[in-house]
Amino acid sequence: MKIGIVGLGYVGLPLSLQFARSGVEVLGLDVDRRKVKALNSGQSYIKHIGGPEVREQVKAGRFKATDDFRQVRSLDAVIIAVPTPLNKNREPDISYILKTGEAVAPHLRKGALVVLESTTYPGTTDEDLRRVLEAGSGMKAGDGFHLAFSPEREDPGNPDSKVATIPKVVGGLTPACLEKASVLYGLAIRTIVPVSSCRAAEATKLLENIFRGVNIALVNELKVVYDAMGIDVWEVIEAAKTKPFGFMPFYPGPGLGGHCIPIDPFYLTWKAREYGQSTKFIELAGEVNTGMPRHVIRRLMDALNSRRQALRGSRVLVLGLAYKPNVDDDRESPSYTLMDLLAAQGARVAYYDPYVPVIRPTREHPHWAGLKSVPWTRTSVSRFDAVLIATAHDDVRYADLAKWSKLIVDTRNAMARVRCDPRKVWKA
Numbered sequence: 094m095k096i097g098i099v100g101l102g103y104v105g106l107p108l109s110l111q112f113a114r115s116g117v118e119v120l121g122l123d124v125d126r127r128k129v130k131a132l133n134s135g136q137s138y139i140k141h142i143g144g145p146e147v148r149e150q151v152k153a154g155r156f157k158a159t160d161d162f163r164q165v166r167s168l169d170a171v172i173i174a175v176p177t178p179l180n181k182n183r184e185p186d187i188s189y190i191l192k193t194g195e196a197v198a199p200h201l202r203k204g205a206l207v208v209l210e211s212t213t214y215p216g217t218t219d220e221d222l223r224r225v226l227e228a229g230s231g232m233k234a235g236d237g238f239h240l241a242f243s244p245e246r247e248d249p250g251n252p253d254s255k256v257a258t259i260p261k262v263v264g265g266l267t268p269a270c271l272e273k274a275s276v277l278y279g280l281a282i283r284t285i286v287p288v289s290s291c292r293a294a295e296a297t298k299l300l301e302n303i304f305r306g307v308n309i310a311l312v313n314e315l316k317v318v319y320d321a322m323g324i325d326v327w328e329v330i331e332a333a334k335t336k337p338f339g340f341m342p343f344y345p346g347p348g349l350g351g352h353c354i355p356i357d358p359f360y361l362t363w364k365a366r367e368y369g370q371s372t373k374f375i376e377l378a379g380e381v382n383t384g385m386p387r388h389v390i391r392r393l394m395d396a397l398n399s400r401r402q403a404l405r406g407s408r409v410l411v412l413g414l415a416y417k418p419n420v421d422d423d424r425e426s427p428s429y430t431l432m433d434l435l436a437a438q439g440a441r442v443a444y445y446d447p448y449v450p451v452i453r454p455t456r457e458h459p460h461w462a463g464l465k466s467v468p469w470t471r472t473s474v475s476r477f478d479a480v481l482i483a484t485a486h487d488d489v490r491y492a493d494l495a496k497w498s499k500l501i502v503d504t505r506n507a508m509a510r511v512r513c514d515p516r517k518v519w520k521a
């Protein structure tokens with residue numbers, strides 16, 4: 094069996110390696126030549142995936158990368174894991190999926206299986222992707238080729254989360270498509286969860302991410318309400334979490350980040366309109382979560398104000414640029430929004446992140462490209478009027494921060510781990 098995985102990013106690369114480790118021959122396809130070159134020479138560009146893991150599979154001849162889509166004709170199955178962002182008007186942009194479909198279709202072999210993994214609205218696989226695949230291949234889905242959807246469940250930075258042990262939801266266009274896709278994933282993944290259609294599988298992924306978005310909004314709202322009452326929401330969550338049933342902890346923060354939670358729910362919002370439906374929970378959660386960076390900046394202003402300082406002209410160090418702890422992924426990170434808001438108020442902004450030594454060019458925040466993380470030394474950290482903890486990486490020495498900094502605005506309750514003068518710390 095030889096399979097292709099299109100899109101060798103945070104989802105496609107670990108999945109490729111898992112199939113390769115299970116003995117399946119994998120051809121990785123990506124339009125980014127630098128990634129193709131790096132992988133073929135045994136290097137990884139994702140922090141939590143080691144170069145040796147890639148090298149092992151390349152050497153064994155089980156994994157190879159290419160940008161040549163003509164090689165699709167040698168494949169029994171093609172899995173697609175390309176980006177699904179929102180456009181400027183916050184509408185779904187499925188152009189990467191469609192482009193991939195167009196590139197794959199002319200080379201698709203009769204009887205081959207195509208599985209979409211990118212998170213998207215229900216109907217993408219059996220309407221949009223199906224249309225381009227049928228047009229380009231001259232074959233009918235469910236007849237000439239098989240078609241399925243299977244959402245990725247990746248938890249970057251979580252060492253206990255392994256592709257092989259995370260149950261895989263699969264939905265097919267026809268029972269035969271489902272059967273083919275289940276057999277494929279069964280080669281590399283322990284538990285397969287079949288559902289009745291591609292749409293049910295697409296909707297499952299959206300439910301999972303909407304669930305997170307809404308619950309994070311709930312604790313963010315409670316954080317503000319409880320703070321006004323003099324109650325620490327972190328203490329309350331710790332206590333509530335001792336309940337052995339019916340409660341699951343979610344934690345507040347400076348706003349949503351990452352490729353999934355800030356984006357995916359709006360894929361459903363957009364599609365729901367076609368059916369005359371509104372998604373009030375999603376909209377409300379979005380409103381609360383996007384209001385968080387401003388709330389944090391207001392807290393920082395209050396903190397500085399209590400020391401007769403203005404934000405304008407103050408030196409502020411943003412700690413943590415990645416959107417979650419212990420990873421180097423800064424996509425959609427609220428740290429950028431915080432930095433923009435700080436700069437707009439006239440603050441002098443710098444950042445520290447051991448995972449992001451220098452800011453790469455991004456579409457949304459090109460003006461920060463090239464800025465380097467400050468060094469973690471007493472001289473460098475003590476120069477700042479305030480440190481704003483946006484992401485609490487585990488290997489930051491918070492005890493140093495307690496000693497070196499003048500004022501800390503903590504959105505992650507990170508300073509609870511160390512002894513620190515409580516007058517210095519403002520939770521936000």
Ligand SMILES: NC(=O)c1ccc[n+]([C@@H]2O[C@H](COP(=O)([O-])OP(=O)(O)OC[C@H]3O[C@@H](n4cnc5c(N)ncnc54)[C@H](O)[C@@H]3O)[C@@H](O)[C@H]2O)c1
Nearest residue numbers: 100101102103104123124125174175177192211212245247
């Ligand atoms: N990162 C996560 O934790 C996560 C978790 C679950 C689901 N997802 C979903 O998986 C999908 C992929 O996300 P990701 O984080 O891996 O993205 P990514 O940006 O890390 O990787 C996507 C890759 O696709 C490549 N690519 C773009 N257009 C292409 C094309 N036309 N042909 C071939 N390659 C192309 C890019 O060069 C890149 O290497 C998205 O829909 C995302 O929502 C991501």
